[in-house]
Amino acid sequence: MKLAVIDLNRCDRSPFCPVKRVCPFGAVTQEYGKPPVIDESKCTGCSKCVMVCPMGAVQIV
Numbered sequence: 001m002k003l004a005v006i007d008l009n010r011c012d013r014s015p016f017c018p019v020k021r022v023c024p025f026g027a028v029t030q031e032y033g034k035p036p037v038i039d040e041s042k043c044t045g046c047s048k049c050v051m052v053c054p055m056g057a058v059q060i061v
C-alpha cells in the first residue's frame, strides 16, 4: 500500500501549507506551527500532495 510521508527535515511548518488543502480524501490535518499529519487510514497514495509541497517534503513510499 502506497502512502504519503512527510520529511520533517524539509517541512517548513507553514500555516499556508497547501498539502492539507489538496488532499481529496481529507487525510491531512495540521495544527498551527506544526508539520501536517497524514492519517494512514485515509491516505490512498494518490500523490497529489507531493506535487503541491513547495519544500519537496512529501514522498510516496
Ligand code: SF4
Pocket: 003, 004, 022, 023, 024, 025, 026, 027, 028, 038, 042, 043, 044, 045, 046, 047, 048, 049, 050
Ligand atoms: S497521497 Fe493523496 S490521499 Fe495521501 S495524503 Fe497525499 S493527497 Fe491525500
